[in-house]
Amino acid sequence: MTDDIATGTLWTVIILLGLGSFGLRFMFTGLVGDRAMPDWLLRHLRYTAVAILPALVAPQVLWPVATDGAFDIPRVTAAVVTLGVGLVTKNVLTAIISGAVTLYGLLYLLG
């Protein structure tokens, strides 16, 4: 990589990315407000979280950046354990701890 990042570039990115991110976050709550949205749209929006988060995670689980994209048994196992424990217990904290223990346990054993 790396040349140092120019200060001007950095601040341009920080400010414009900040404004842009706020714009995205405010786009609907700000502009639509309390006007009713159509049923078909609401029906799709009900599945936002349950579609976006798995889509975000799946490639990171199978091809982690930390291993340069190589399939990694500790990470995949930790992901499966986290999801499994979460499904059974419905408890976020228990699921996170189970996943972390699995990850570190396997990294230690296989490392």
Added chain:
Amino acid sequence: MTSSTRKSVYFQGVRDAAPFILVIIPFSTLFGVLATEAGLSVFETLAFSVVVIAGAAQFTALQLMQENVPTAIVLISALAVNLRMAMYSASLTPYLGAAPLWQRALCAYLTVDQSYVVSVSKFEREPQMTVPERVRYFLGVVTPIVPLWYGFTLVGALLGAQIPESWALDFAIPITFLAMIAPMFRTMAHVVAALVAVMVALLAAGVPYSLGLIIAGVAGMMAGAQTELWMERRGMRT
């Protein structure tokens, strides 16, 4: 409403978001470390986290700036990673749309994956909540998350490059997201939405500017909506 129920709605939010403390701390520390490794000053690093307040987009922008990618491309890529925030905004609109403008703006600034998911799950489960209660709950949820995001970015920047890679902090976020998703599979439509989203995400992993995520998200949402309609037509419980 009495002031004791006001407080209790706020503190319910604080309590429901408390598990994320475990993950926000390592993740924000990692950003602080990587940003200072990339040559940012402590002040620049903290400003980045306070102004942008979006982990994945910050990591993306940082990495691309180090590779000397043109500024416009850095912005487009990082904003594409954050496009999901517009979907979160749309999804929150039926619940928060009637709040005063300044409160909506405040909640918008504070919308991150964790605050969105925890809040929207609660709003769906308890449709009788009033709009002020929802805003208070949302602010409760961000209380253990956002100040720690700032604080531990600063700690990471001050620590510098003293965190070994073997700590595997990169995996803090996938684990949190999986733990957040698990309680959300309430109906078959939710399961179908997630499965379709995962399949499309893996197939579209090569699409530039992280747009594969948005394609996968939209595909999953369409699959969920269609499954819901199909179940309704069959007279099944949704």
